[in-house]
Amino acid sequence: MTLAERTDVRPGVAPPAPRPRRRTAVARPWLLLTPALLVMGGLLLYPLVRVLVLSLQDFGLRELVSGRTKWVGLDNYGELLGSADLWATVLPNTVVFAVVAVVLTVVLGTLVALLLARLTPLVRGLVTTAIMVAWAMPAVTGTYVWVFVFAPVDGIAVQALDALGLVDAATANPFAGRISFYAVAALNVVHHGFPFVALTVLAGLLTIPRELTEAAIMDGASAWRRFWSLTFPMLRPVFAVVTVLSTIWDFKVFTQIYLMPGGDGVNRNVLTLGTWSYVESFAQNRYGLGAAIAVLLTAMLLVVTMAYLRLLFREEEL
Amino acid sequence: MRAAAKGLGVTGVLVFTLFPVYLMIVTALNGEANAGSRTLWPDEWTFRNFAYVVTEGGFGRYLTNSLVVALATVLAGALLALLAAVAVARFRFRFRTSVLVMVLIIQMVPVEALVIPLFIQARTFQMLDSLFGLVVVYLAFSLPFAIWTLRGFVAAVPVELEEAAYLDGASWGRMFRSVLLPLVAPGLVATSVFSFIVAWNEFIFALTFMSDDQNYTVAVGLRRFFGQHATDWGAVMAASTLITIPVMVFFVIAQKRLTDGLVAGAVKG
Numbered sequence: 260m261t262l263a264e265r266t267d268v269r270p271g272v273a274p275p276a277p278r279p280r281r282r283t284a285v286a287r288p289w290l291l292l293t294p295a296l297l298v299m300g301g302l303l304l305y306p307l308v309r310v311l312v313l314s315l316q317d318f319g320l321r322e323l324v325s326g327r328t329k330w331v332g333l334d335n336y337g338e339l340l341g342s343a344d345l346w347a348t349v350l351p352n353t354v355v356f357a358v359v360a361v362v363l364t365v366v367l368g369t370l371v372a373l374l375l376a377r378l379t380p381l382v383r384g385l386v387t388t389a390i391m392v393a394w395a396m397p398a399v400t401g402t403y404v405w406v407f408v409f410a411p412v413d414g415i416a417v418q419a420l421d422a423l424g425l426v427d428a429a430t431a432n433p434f435a436g437r438i439s440f441y442a443v444a445a446l447n448v449v450h451h452g453f454p455f456v457a458l459t460v461l462a463g464l465l466t467i468p469r470e471l472t473e474a475a476i477m478d479g480a481s482a483w484r485r486f487w488s489l490t491f492p493m494l495r496p497v498f499a500v501v502t503v504l505s506t507i508w509d510f511k512v513f514t515q516i517y518l519m520p521g522g523d524g525v526n527r528n529v530l531t532l533g534t535w536s537y538v539e540s541f542a543q544n545r546y547g548l549g550a551a552i553a554v555l556l557t558a559m560l561l562v563v564t565m566a567y568l569r570l571l572f573r574e575e576e577l
Numbered sequence: 578m579r580a581a582a583k584g585l586g587v588t589g590v591l592v593f594t595l596f597p598v599y600l601m602i603v604t605a606l607n608g609e610a611n612a613g614s615r616t617l618w619p620d621e622w623t624f625r626n627f628a629y630v631v632t633e634g635g636f637g638r639y640l641t642n643s644l645v646v647a648l649a650t651v652l653a654g655a656l657l658a659l660l661a662a663v664a665v666a667r668f669r670f671r672f673r674t675s676v677l678v679m680v681l682i683i684q685m686v687p688v689e690a691l692v693i694p695l696f697i698q699a700r701t702f703q704m705l706d707s708l709f710g711l712v713v714v715y716l717a718f719s720l721p722f723a724i725w726t727l728r729g730f731v732a733a734v735p736v737e738l739e740e741a742a743y744l745d746g747a748s749w750g751r752m753f754r755s756v757l758l759p760l761v762a763p764g765l766v767a768t769s770v771f772s773f774i775v776a777w778n779e780f781i782f783a784l785t786f787m788s789d790d791q792n793y794t795v796a797v798g799l800r801r802f803f804g805q806h807a808t809d810w811g812a813v814m815a816a817s818t819l820i821t822i823p824v825m826v827f828f829v830i831a832q833k834r835l836t837d838g839l840v841a842g843a844v845k846g
Contacts, residue, residue: 291664292676295657295720302695302717303683309694323697374586386590388829393594395828397778399796400817404597407604407615407810415600415615450597511687514780533689540693541785553690564685568678 307557313550320544335551344527344535353531353556356441357509363449364505365498368456373486375457376464387458394454398514405447406519409433434520440529447515452508456501463497464490496570503567510560513537532556598821605815626815630802636816638791639798643820646708646794647776650715654772655765657716658723659731663757665724666731677728684721688781696785706792714782719772726771730764731757770831774824795820 314336316322317329339345371390375383396404409416411432421428433439467490475485491498513533516522522529524538532552540549600617607616608623630636664670665677695714696705704710734757742752780796787793790801799820802812 285670288664288668288670288673291660295661295724296676298657298713298717299680299683299720302714303686303691303721304679306691306694306698307683307686309698310690313694313697323700326701370586371590374583374590377583378587382587386587387832389591389594391828391832392598392825395774395825396598396821397774397796397824399778399780399799400601400821401597403799403813403817404601407814408597408600410615413615415617418615450593454594507685511689513687513689518780533687536689537692537781541696546693546697550690550693553687553693556687557690560685560687561682564682567685568681571681 310550310553310557313547314554316547318546318550323544323546331547335548338548339551339555344530348528349530349532349535352437352441352529353510353533356444356512356531357506359441360445360448360452360509360512361502361505363445364452364509365456365502367449368453368501369460369498371453371457372460372464373490375461390454390457393450396451398451399518401451402447402515402518405443405450406434409443434522435526437528440519440521440526444512444515444519448509448512451515452505456505459501460494460497463494467493499570500567503563503570506563507560507567510563511556532559601814601817601821604810605818607811626811627819630812630816630819634801634812634816635790636795636798636819639793639795640819642708642792643777643794643796646711646715647773649708649712650719650776651769651772653712653716654719654723655769658720658727658768659761659765661720661724662727662731662761666728667736677725680721680724684725688718692781692785695782699786705786706789707786708792710786711779711782711794712776714786715772715776715779718779719768719775722771723768726768727761727764730761734760766831770827773827777820777824 315330315332317331317334321327322329371386375386378386408414411417411434412428414433417426417428417431417433420426420431433443471489472485475489480488511533512531516529516531517534517537519529520526522534524530524534524542530538533556536549536552536556538549539545539552543549603617603619604615605626606622606624607619608621608625609616609619631640665673699705699710704713738756738760739752742756747755777794778796779794783794783797787797790798793801795816799813799816802809802816
């Protein structure tokens with residue numbers, strides 16, 4: 260482990276590749292790469308092309324069975340972009356949820372990292388293990404537990420809010436309303452997502468020379484001031500990477516939404532691009548329209564990914 | 578920071594992270610007649626829910642399916658990723674950067690975009706309802722992260738060590754086993770844990786590909802305990818506990834390796 264630690268601790272930054280050695284066999288790297296490239300090409304790249312093609316077809320149950328193709332040009336996109344659902348419901352749900360979840364995840368993760376950095380090794384190990392447990396909780400089971408907590412009538416959260424006089428437990432259903440539905444989803448996603456931010460930022464914090472912090476304290480800088488004038492500028496690349504990665508993950512959250520009551524398309528008010536695409540395809544058998552929605556989601560993610568790549572390229576020579 | 582503030586912070590983090598886990602386990606062990614009752618401390622403790630889900634609930638079968646799929650994904654993934662990582666870390670060749678950029682980009686692809694075409698493909702090749710079909714898909718999902726992470730570990734092994742092995746007359750295969758493999762082992766642990774979790778937790782593909790409930794994985798099998806009108810929460814939480822514990826054990830064992838792997842690869846598990 261020391262090897263990886265010694266080289267560089269910034270996320271996404273691997274040590275520079277060694278100088279090339281003379282090789283007579285040009286084929287060897289390709290021989291080593293072929294199996295992995297075949298799997299990724301066949302199961303990730305080809306389907307991406309295929310989904311683009313599908314989005315230009317009217318592909319339903321009949322086409323699925325017969326294997327025939329029926330081209331419709333941009334009709335699916337016309338229907339998608341002309342849909343009131345997209346602009347009033349699905350896009351706001353997807354984007355606002357992602358933004359809120361990312362902000363909460365990064366802020367909480369950073370606060371926890373700052374706390375961890377100040378703890379004794381023993382306590383830090385204890386808290387880190389607890390964080391790991393939250394991280395390790397599978398999306399499926401994590402979602403069911405939060406659904407259980409917020410279950411109508413006798414869920415613990417609903418009972419507690421009733422005791423505080425905020426809701427009436429007999430009638431309250433957190434999953435019916437759009438905002439309360441996403442509040443529960445955000446809690447779930449932040450619980451699962453902040454450990455990554457906390458541990459990555461902590462790794463960055465430990466690289467800041469102790470003398471710098473001590474000098475700032477000697478100069479009488481407050482904790483707030485120290486964070487914005489010292490820690491944040493030094494860890495800017497770390498914050499950039501955790502933010503972009505969190506954005507990508509929170510944009511494409513699927514399982515957590517789909518498994519909540521109504522999230523599987525029953526309650527159309529809480530659809531996201533991801534669940535909408537899935538429901539159109541596999542519940543309505545409209546694979547063409549589902550593909551068009553998936554292409555829109557992919558295009559949005561591509562924009563975020565480009566930001567990620569630019570960050571990486573700025574910092575290292577691949 | 579004052580000690581009181583620290584104590585408050587530590588308590589807050591512990592409660593927030595562990596409360597759902599605590600609730601899951603307590604509900605699974607709750608023996609009270611009304612399984613839906615929401616108590617923080619049951620009057621009666623029992624393993625009845627666990628016995629029920631494994632024997633009558635068919636969950637034993639799902640556990641076996643998930644274990645087979647996850648182990649196959651881990652083994653195949655470790656092999657393919659290591660070969661690819663050696664290629665990109667040790668050789669300079671045309672399109673090397675293109676390969677690396679592609680590896681980075683394809684981890685961003687949303688599964689919703691892949692599930693539609695892959696479902697149609699799997700249907701054509703009659704790979705639906707097959708555990709092998711799932712393994713192949715999960716392999717593709719875990720490879721980009723594994724290659725990206727292992728690349729850092731391989732590059733960190735000094736070339737001089739390899740050259741010394743050659744000078745001593747070792748073959749490439751011998752050098753690989755005796756020099757490279759032990760030094761990248763921590764990276765292999767990190768990527769194996771990651772691949773295991775991908776395969777163990779995956780939901781959408783297992784849901785879409787598997788129609789015969791004999792072939793369900795744990796993530797999909799859980800839905801069985803949700804009734805039309807009432808949910809057997811005791812059973813759901815017992816099954817959830819059985820799914821979660823192996824992953825948590827892995828995480829805690831591999832904690833150090835995993836965070837180092839993350840730092841090298843910067844990708845969430």
